[in-house]
Amino acid sequence: MPWWTDKFSFAVAVLFYGISMVYSVFLWRKGFRQDNRVNYFMLLAAAIFHTTAMFQRGFSLDRCPVNNLFEATMFVTWTMVVAYLVFGIWSRLRFLGAFASPILFAIGVFALMPSLDVRGAKPEFSGGLVSLHATLILLSYGAFGLSSIAGIMYVTQEHDLKFHKLRAVFSRLPPIERLEKVMNWLLVAGFILLTLGLTLSPFLLKQKFHVYFNSDPKLIWSIVVWVIYLVLLLMHGRFGQGGRRFAWGAIGSFAFVLLTFWGVNLLSPAHQ
Amino acid sequence: MPIVVIGLSHRSSPVTVRERFAFAETVIPDALKKIREKGLADEAVILSTCNRVEIYAATQRNEREVSQALQQFLLDHQNYSEPLNGEIYRLGEPQSLEHLFKVASGLDSMVLGETEILGQLKKAYDLALKHQHTGSRLNKAFQRAFNVAKQIRTDTNIQRGSVSVGSVAVELAEKIFNSLSDRQVMVIGAGETSEKTARALLSRGAHSIIVSNRSHERAVALAAELSGRAVHFDNWADEFPKIDIVISSTAAPHYVLDRAILEPLMKLRKNRSLLLIDIAVPRDIEPEVNFLENVYLYNIDDLQAIADNYLKQRREEIEGCERIIREKVKSLLQLSKSANAPVHDGQLAFE
Numbered sequence: 001m002p003w004w005t006d007k008f009s010f011a012v013a014v015l016f017y018g019i020s021m022v023y024s025v026f027l028w029r030k031g032f033r034q035d036n037r038v039n040y041f042m043l044l045a046a047a048i049f050h051t052t053a054m055f056q057r058g059f060s061l062d063r064c065p066v067n068n069l070f071e072a073t074m075f076v077t078w079t080m081v082v083a084y085l086v087f088g089i090w091s092r093l094r095f096l097g098a099f100a101s102p103i104l105f106a107i108g109v110f111a112l113m114p115s116l117d118v119r120g121a122k123p124e125f126s127g128g129l130v131s132l133h134a135t136l137i138l139l140s141y142g143a144f145g146l147s148s149i150a151g152i153m154y155v156t157q158e159h160d161l162k163f164h165k166l167r168a169v170f171s172r173l174p175p176i177e178r179l180e181k182v183m184n185w186l187l188v189a190g191f192i193l194l195t196l197g198l199t200l201s202p203f204l205l206k207q208k209f210h211v212y213f214n215s216d217p218k219l220i221w222s223i224v225v226w227v228i229y230l231v232l233l234l235m236h237g238r239f240g241q242g243g244r245r246f247a248w249g250a251i252g253s254f255a256f257v258l259l260t261f262w263g264v265n266l267l268s269p270a271h272q
Numbered sequence: 273m274p275i276v277v278i279g280l281s282h283r284s285s286p287v288t289v290r291e292r293f294a295f296a297e298t299v300i301p302d303a304l305k306k307i308r309e310k311g312l313a314d315e316a317v318i319l320s321t322c323n324r325v326e327i328y329a330a331t332q333r334n335e336r337e338v339s340q341a342l343q344q345f346l347l348d349h350q351n352y353s354e355p356l357n358g359e360i361y362r363l364g365e366p367q368s369l370e371h372l373f374k375v376a377s378g379l380d381s382m383v384l385g386e387t388e389i390l391g392q393l394k395k396a397y398d399l400a401l402k403h404q405h406t407g408s409r410l411n412k413a414f415q416r417a418f419n420v421a422k423q424i425r426t427d428t429n430i431q432r433g434s435v436s437v438g439s440v441a442v443e444l445a446e447k448i449f450n451s452l453s454d455r456q457v458m459v460i461g462a463g464e465t466s467e468k469t470a471r472a473l474l475s476r477g478a479h480s481i482i483v484s485n486r487s488h489e490r491a492v493a494l495a496a497e498l499s500g501r502a503v504h505f506d507n508w509a510d511e512f513p514k515i516d517i518v519i520s521s522t523a524a525p526h527y528v529l530d531r532a533i534l535e536p537l538m539k540l541r542k543n544r545s546l547l548l549i550d551i552a553v554p555r556d557i558e559p560e561v562n563f564l565e566n567v568y569l570y571n572i573d574d575l576q577a578i579a580d581n582y583l584k585q586r587r588e589e590i591e592g593c594e595r596i597i598r599e600k601v602k603s604l605l606q607l608s609k610s611a612n613a614p615v616h617d618g619q620l621a622f623e
Binding site for chain 1: 433444562565568581
């Protein structure tokens, strides 16, 4: 079927994210009062099409599909949805999907913009190091993304508890402490992946530019992101800055990544 | 053989009347024996709780006559000679069965949907069964009532949510803390509601209780009851770094805990979440503390509002529950009719 391309599969996945987003509005209006699997299955369907798109693109390139902004964005959202599907096994965390779907839909629509999917010559196989570097870093962004979604859920629930909204007790959202733990796990996992991914950078620079470090904007930006998450984790782990501040930290840090990622990529000669 | 119910409950009479009719558990077998010996009923069960006293009886005699005779028995047995003004109700089939099913399901309880009554009803039935005062008619009716109560609990939201201050406090704690098993609770002021709230938290796994009261003896006594520890009232703040939940109900005319006191204490606690339950009137905790990060303050009105809303939700479920009950009563009556039908040739009766 020639019309069944990777882009088509991804568009179907984005469509499911959109339906899930609309359904999430109903869940929100109903106050998350009853356990709901519909949204989970919608996101599962989306994940199946999303994974199909990744495989189709990967097989067409014979390598991990992380070579342009479309592929990178597709990879980050895939990580987020797969991580959600794992957490969603626990009923209390299933409502994370209602908070995730608007973000997945928005990023998915953005990724479908034709200008992001620049397909040049088939990339050379460089021993897998580039793929590993990109994969580790994009996986880390996926983990950061889902932690920011848990953060949004946290601030919603915390606001309801603080201001005595009935939804705080009537809803089946998880306790805020559990959400804080989930945020922490995801941030730690993301930070480890980012650290491993960045550790490979000097070797790649040596391979391509014969230097271990240069002032490539993406490299500088990645170090800034690494420092932001390091500070966030240290403030939480060592200085007791938990709760709402931690949640806002996770949301704000990922918003920074999300808003600057594409721009920095365009400025980076090493990542073109 | 129809089933009749006579009795009085919180709906028909005040506690001053109900307490006059209450049966001690030890006298119930004897009362049941008398009912049967006098020929008032073939089978009987007496339910006596703080909210109701009821006699369920199965008889082959005329329902109206039997219920009047049972009422007279009740008055004589409890030596009640004052004039009645509708305090005692008498129900024949099918209302008697509907009533039994409603009682079992908590629909006739003072706290709508509560489950304690089901246990009390089972106990009353077991007592009558043990002394052989029940037969196939009441056995079937009571077994069906227990099944209906189970179905209503599963299929409707009649028992969902907390309708008492103590259980709302527990629910709030479960919305904040991942688990209550490693949480320490402090009770400041050893009042009845704070004791109930502390007990509710303990029953859901709270780690331990610290009690502080102006009267240290009272604190020691309550701490002993709750398997906790008492601290002197002047020293309660010293325990704060370890505390996760505070229940305050002192009789102090001023705030016991205000922002100026709590702010430095929160730093000692490394800003861990803190749930403050203020059930005192006048209030013990300054409302301003709710603006501190990771502090969640609820006063008695906040808790009551949540409980009232749950009750409202439960009331919305009544119609659905009554529909289930009507269907079950209908099927039970049809079953009884077919069991009582004459046995035709070739048909076997197993009863």
